[in-house]
Amino acid sequence: MSSQDSNQDNGHAEPVARKGISRRRLFGAAGAGAVAVGAGAVAGRLTAPDPTSGYDDVVPFRGAVQAGIVTPVQDRMHFAAFDVTTDSREELVALLRKWTAMAERMTAGKQATEGGAVDAGEYRPPDDTGEALDLDACRLTLTIGFGPSLFVGADGKDRFGIAGLRPQRLTDLPKFTGDALDPARSGGDICIQACADDPQVAVHAIRNLARVGFGTVAVKWSQLGFGRTSSTSTSQSTPRNLFGFKDGTRNIKAEDPAAVSEFVWAAPIDDQAWMAGGSYLVARRIRMLIEPWDRTVLHEQERVIGRSKGSGAPLGGRDEFDPLELEAKGAGGKPVIDTDSHVRLASAEELGGIQILRRGYNFTDGSDGFGHLDAGLFFIAYCRDPQTQFVPMQQSLARNDALNEYIKHVGSAVFAVPPGVGDAGYWGSTLFGDAGPSVDDREAGTPGQ
Numbered sequence: 001m002s003s004q005d006s007n008q009d010n011g012h013a014e015p016v017a018r019k020g021i022s023r024r025r026l027f028g029a030a031g032a033g034a035v036a037v038g039a040g041a042v043a044g045r046l047t048a049p050d051p052t053s054g055y056d057d058v059v060p061f062r063g064a065v066q067a068g069i070v071t072p073v074q075d076r077m078h079f080a081a082f083d084v085t086t087d088s089r090e091e092l093v094a095l096l097r098k099w100t101a102m103a104e105r106m107t108a109g110k111q112a113t114e115g116g117a118v119d120a121g122e123y124r125p126p127d128d129t130g131e132a133l134d135l136d137a138c139r140l141t142l143t144i145g146f147g148p149s150l151f152v153g154a155d156g157k158d159r160f161g162i163a164g165l166r167p168q169r170l171t172d173l174p175k176f177t178g179d180a181l182d183p184a185r186s187g188g189d190i191c192i193q194a195c196a197d198d199p200q201v202a203v204h205a206i207r208n209l210a211r212v213g214f215g216t217v218a219v220k221w222s223q224l225g226f227g228r229t230s231s232t233s234t235s236q237s238t239p240r241n242l243f244g245f246k247d248g249t250r251n252i253k254a255e256d257p258a259a260v261s262e263f264v265w266a267a268p269i270d271d272q273a274w275m276a277g278g279s280y281l282v283a284r285r286i287r288m289l290i291e292p293w294d295r296t297v298l299h300e301q302e303r304v305i306g307r308s309k310g311s312g313a314p315l316g317g318r319d320e321f322d323p324l325e326l327e328a329k330g331a332g333g334k335p336v337i338d339t340d341s342h343v344r345l346a347s348a349e350e351l352g353g354i355q356i357l358r359r360g361y362n363f364t365d366g367s368d369g370f371g372h373l374d375a376g377l378f379f380i381a382y383c384r385d386p387q388t389q390f391v392p393m394q395q396s397l398a399r400n401d402a403l404n405e406y407i408k409h410v411g412s413a414v415f416a417v418p419p420g421v422g423d424a425g426y427w428g429s430t431l432f433g434d435a436g437p438s439v440d441d442r443e444a445g446t447p448g449q
C-alpha cells in the first residue's frame with residue numbers, strides 16, 4: 001500500500017514490506033527456501049517458509065464464498081467481536097456497506113479510503129490511520145460473521161427486523177464440562193476475522209473498521225494471534241502449537257472439495273436460504289497451562305495428544321500423514337493410541353464421521369498476574385452446523401480428553417458467516433436484502449452510502 005494508493009503497489013518487483021525487510025528478499029520470489037520441509041522435519045532443524053506465503057499476494061475479496069475460510073491460513077490474525085450500539089437498521093446497513101467498500105480496498109493492498117491517510121486535508125483527522133502505508137496486501141482476508149444476539153437481543157428484542165431469519169443452527173453453545181468462560185471475552189453481535197501474513201496489516205484493517213464504526217458498533221473483545229495452528233491446504237506445511245506439537249495434520253483441506261462441501265458450506269436446503277454458501281464460525285479462547293505442560297515428560301505429552309512430538313506421526317505410525325490405527329494394541333493389550341488421547345476423541349472415526357475445518361492461532365497476552373503465561377490457542381472452527389459438528393466433538397473432548405489437565409476454555413462465541421458478496425453485494429446483503437454499492441462506487445473507492 002502506498003500513499004498514492006496505486007494498484008501497481010501490488011506485485012511489483014521490489015516490495016518494501018516492513019521497513020526494507022521483504023520476504024521476497026529473504027526467501028526468493030516464490031518464498032521457497034532451500035531447506036527441506038515436510039514429514040520428518042523435527043524440532044531443531046530449520047524449516048522453510050510457507051510456499052503459499054508471499055507478502056504482496058492479494059486474495060480476491062469478492063466471490064461466491066467469503067475469503068478467509070478455506071484460504072490457505074495466513075501467519076497472523078486479529079479477530080474482533082463487536083456489539084451493535086444502535087437500534088437503527090438503516091445505520092447498521094449503512095455501516096455494513098461502508099465496511100464492505102473499505103474491506104475490498106484494504107484486501108487489495110489499498111488504503112481504507114482513497115488518499116485517506118495523508119491526502120484528505122490537513123485540518124481533519126485522516127480517514128486511514130496510516131500504519132499500513134508502504135505495506136503490501138500480505139494476503140489479507142476479512143471475514144464477517146453475525147452472532148445470535150444480532151437477531152434477538154438478550155432483552156428478547158428484534159432490533160433489526162431479522163429475528164425470523166435467524167438460522168436454527170445459530171444458537172449459543174451449551175456449557176461444556178470444565179468451561180471457565182469470561183463473559184467479557186465471549187459472544188458478540190458481529191465478528192470480523194482479519195488474517196494476513198503481516199500482523200500490522202491485520203491490525204490496521206480491524207482498527208480502521210472499528211474506527212469508522214464508532215457510534216454504530218463498539219468492540220466487545222478482540223484477540224491477536226501470532227502463529228497459525230493449522231493448515232487448510234495441502235500446499236502448506238503443518239505448523240506447531242505452543243505445546244510443541246504439529247497441529248492441523250488431519251484438518252479438512254481446500255483440495256478436498258467433497259469434505260469442504262459436506263462439512264463447511266451451508267447449503268440452500270439446510271436452514272435459512274440467505275446462508276447458502278456461508279458457514280458457521282466457532283471461536284474458543286483456550287488457555288494452555290504452559291508451566292505444568294513443560295514439566296511433563298515427553299512420553300506423557302505424546303500419550304495425551306496421541307501423536308509423536310517430533311514427526312507428528314500417530315503413535316504406532318512412522319510418518320505424519322499415516323492413518324490413525326485406533327484398534328492397534330501394544331504391550332499388555334493396551335491401545336497404542338490411548339482411549340483418552342486428544343486425537344482419538346476428536347477423530348471422525350470415534351464421532352460417527354463428524355469433521356470440522358480448524359483455523360486457529362497461537363496467542364500470548366503477557367502473564368496472568370500470578371507468574372503464569374497467559375498463552376494458548378485461539379481456536380477457530382468453521383462448520384456447516386455447529387450443533388451437530390462442533391458441539392458433540394467438544395462434548396466428547398470436555399468429558400474425557402487427557403489434554404484437559406493442561407488447558408482451560410476461557411472464551412467462546414459462535415457466528416453465522418454469510419456467503420461471499422458476489423459481484424455487487426455487500427457484507428450481509430443476502431440477510432438485509434438491499435442492493436450493494438455500485439461497481440462505480442467501488443472503483444472510486446467511495447464507501448456505499
Ligand SMILES: C=CC1=C(C)c2cc3[nH]c(cc4nc(cc5[nH]c(cc1n2)c(C)c5CCC(=O)O)C(CCC(=O)O)=C4C)c(C)c3C=C
Pocket residue numbers: 241243245246247248249250251284286287288305307324342343344346347348356376377379390393394397407
Ligand atoms: C472441539 C474441537 C477441538 C478443540 C477445542 C481442540 C483443541 C486443541 N487441540 C490441540 C492440539 C491438537 N489437536 C489435534 C487434532 C485435532 N483436534 C481436533 C479438534 C479440537 N482440538 C480435531 C478434530 C483434530 C483431528 C483429529 C483427527 O482426526 O486425527 C492435534 C494433532 C494434529 C492434527 O491432526 O491436527 C493436535 C496436536 C490443542 C493444544 C488444543 C487446545 C489448546
Ligand SMILES: [Fe+2]
Pocket residue numbers: 342346
Ligand atoms: Fe485439537
